[in-house]
Amino acid sequence: MERVIVVGAGVGGLASAIRLQNDGYDVTLFEKEPRAGGKMNRIVEDGFTFDVGPTIVMMPELYREVFELAGRDPDDYIPMVAVEPLMDISFSADERVRLSNNLADITATLESVSERDTEGYLRYLGVLYKRFLIAKNNFLQRSFRGPLDFYNPKSLVAGLRLHTLGDAYSSVSRYVADERLRKSLAFQTLYIGISPYEGPSLYMIIPMIELLYGVWYMPGGMYTMAEGMARLFQELGGDLRTSSPVEEIVVRRGRAKGVIVDGAFYPADAVVCAADFPYAMKHLVKDERARGSYTDEKIDSMDYSCSCFILYLGLDKQYPAESLHAIRFASDFKKNVTDIFDEGRFPDDPSFYLYAPSVIDPALAPEGMQGLYVLVPVACLPEEGADWSEEAVASYRERVLDLVERETAYDDVRDHIVYEKLYTPADFAERFNAYRGATFGLRPTLLQSNYWRPHNKAEHCKGLYFCGSSTHPGAGVPIVLLSARLAAEELRRDDRSRRKRAGAARRAAKASEGCMSGRNSSAAEGRASEAAALGKEGSR
Template sequence: MREQTVVIIGGGLGGLGAAVRLAARGRRVIVCESGATFGGKMNTFEHSGFRFDTGPSLITMPWVFEDLFSAAGSRLADHLELAPMHPISEYVYPDGMRFDYSSSLPEWLSTLERFGRSEADGFLRFMELGARLFAVSRETFLRYRPRDWWRAGEIAGLRRMPLRFGWGNYHRTVEAHFRSPHLRQLYDRYPTYVGSSPYQSPATLAVIPYIEYAFGGWYPQGGLYRIVESLVELARVLKVELRAGARVASIDRAGERVCGVTLEDGEKIRADVVVMNGDAGDAPGLLGEAGAKSLAPNDRSMSGLVFLFGVGRTMPELRHHTIFFSEDYRREFDELFVERKFPSDPTVYVNAPSRTDRSVVPGEGEALFVMANAPANDGDEWDEAQIAEARSRVMATLARGGMKAFENDVVVADVWTPRRIGAKYLMPGGAIYGAHSHGWRKAFLRPPNKDRRVRGLYYVGGGTHPGGGAPTVLISAQITSELIERYEKS
């Protein structure tokens, strides 16, 4: 039997996940990554002993990561030390209210009592809805593209869909379960995990807070980039050829089938199968077809404005994860998605991994990742004045939430605008999750994992089915690898 060669365009989490799975099944795999490092959006920045994750800061569904390691004959625990987050995060409100979102159910139910008896009931009903949605999704959406549900006989599973809320609007469903404006804002935040607005997303996204609560939020000691480093190690053991600084300029075809890729420097690499981990909308351009199908600006998920601060003193007042909310959430999302501008009063997320993991700082100090949502932007880069204005709004939110001033103690600083995020990872506008999830079709009918016209061409990653976010991207790697197993016999 002839060994099949698979070229993967992009060494993001999706590309690495697919590489490991395909190499473990005996294929020769070459990963071509245009950047200097692997990991794509799950990346790292180190300076003066401060180590920052520049992308995800928390993972959910840890079994997805375990599955990947075991598919390669290894054990996650031999590579990574995953720590559960207790509490998951602290929430801070403009009116001075603050509380821990405890991962211990008795503790959380007792916090909810402060808001009135019905809130604990509302929480339990909301989790029950999430649990039912999860049970349906794991048999359908998280395993196959919708069109394959029929073939897999899983369409019957949809009959278990909780109809009353399942097909409604996310925010209205939150309103139906919680009375407190504080709790409504807390649960309204979850669609931002897929770059979307709670006011425009379907209620099916209630599966996200359920997954986080039921299975926990996890942090790998040493930082999220340890996941990428472990996958790179695993890929090397499996003899995957990992090529950084190798941008693919074209996908080559012989008739209706792919036959390889050509790199920007002209080098040709022959392949039986090509997997696109970069933006799926770039594929037509790489195939030499006119009119690349990049997402329309109105279809894009949010981007972010990220500040990385190495602070020279410890900040015991901070949790590992803290969310400082804006005053008017609806207005914030109108600004992001309708006016397409940076919010006048942004909600700010502060990730301070050094609060629980001192290996990411040089002795004293904190490594802070400070992020506000921002609209995707493929217009001009923000100028200095725009960045300074956005920074002052971010700092105003933090000061209002009682965070002690720290700017005079900053020893390392870096800023990532939507445009910089987009340019670094070759994704239009820096839209972190590809398309937003507004409406049922957008949320569930993501681009397919197998090209419908060109044989031997597949897709993996957040821009394709089932969507963005670290664990979901690894599920996409599993789906794509299974499709290759099914359709590409050696």
């Protein structure tokens, strides 16, 4: 196997392409957008620079691994600085908490609530760390090919030790009584697009990772990672083709044979699809047998993550905000979450996330100015369409800005907006082929996680592999990087098996040829002896 095509230059596509190119494969990477990155993209206008999608760097060793495996120094591509304080959290106009990475500071913050909750909080982090190690060693870093990869004594015991049947919010509530602390621990499940009242308690490892491993920032914003990966891929000799949307993954006789781009067929020995799995199955894999159980009906019936409504605001003023990241909680957080996941409507009282990168990186805004990213978790697009008309968007914008001014440091933000751009679920669907605009892909419910999540190796098509947020192990940049690793490992595993079989076949053929040659030689000698005997008889 020599030629590999990767579909989609998002985080997963870039990382898998780098791994395979570095392993000696001839990799071509097709991307529909004018530049690589997928949702990890950037807006650069009027002197302001904004990250489009991801903004928080956690588990930096997984970011660095992509460069280290190619023998590069990650600091030459993705320098990082630790973020401190970790985050500001607002529960109302007069009630705010600052979270820190520093153990002494976080302990002081917790003790200001109660010593009992401090003890419970720290004890819970220990419980989560134990579960994290179980998940990492048994599920997150393993792919699943067949039932026995999951339904075996070791995996089943590990699953029981994870206590996945309870939801995230109930899990933290057993250790912490204060409602504010419960929210500050439970809301991070929204990072991967699932309600803390629904998501398996396993996903409480996210706040543990933040607190124990820290949160980091890359100068230039998160797009620095995408830019660095694209540069490394090309330095390794990879062929990156932007503005080249793949129209079809071609399957012949049960094997992926290449792709069609702009009507032209590009052959390959294997295809890695990093496009959103539900979109890819519905629109790119047109061979029904290759899709297996993922029919249109099944894809439509699956559960999808929430989406995002994002305001990118360029401000002609610098506000006294000290935190890179901030969260504003709805007064009734459970109703807020119900509006999103059960009712499928814009929340009556939305929670939102603020990201102010120019606080730490002044180069991202003109001198004396500031950029502000405001993200509101919202429902994904329903099958029948949603109301994201200009009038609806304008109404949602006003609702959010009212709360920003009333409950954050940006108390007169409307008066200082000099640049503005909006993203809705419809934009994520159109620009990044996020099925139903679900920013985080398939919702990581219990029955859409681990073995029950789409696998990294296609089950009904040889030579086809998947990575990305809708595939195993799930969403979030570090986890998608793991997904890329697993997809590349699956491809190499199949290639080794194919080479081994081909080598065995060649040896068998050579041995057979030797036997035939020996038999032919013996036959020739016999014929020569017979002729000689006949000659002697004739001479007499």
